[in-house]
Amino acid sequence: MKKYQDSGQDALQDGRERKKADEELTDADRQKLAMKKLEAENERLRTEIAFLKKLEELERRRR
Numbered sequence: 001m002k003k004y005q006d007s008g009q010d011a012l013q014d015g016r017e018r019k020k021a022d023e024e025l026t027d028a029d030r031q032k033l034a035m036k037k038l039e040a041e042n043e044r045l046r047t048e049i050a051f052l053k054k055l056e057e058l059e060r061r062r063r
Contacts, residue, residue, distance in 0.1 A: 003011040025033070 020029070022030075
């Protein structure tokens with residue numbers, strides 16, 4: 001109750017998982033974020049390629 005009275009509604013927000021705004025990020029943080037995005041995309045593409053290879057193999061066996 002005291003938090004709310006002192007600082008209002010915003011004081012009650014849970015900020016543990018708050019993401020920084022782009023303006024708050026350092027160059028190193030931006031690079032890490034970009035690297036994580038690229039790694040995630042790379043993994044997605046690898047998974048897609050593996051799936052397509054399996055599909056192609058199954059279609060080949062069916063013939």
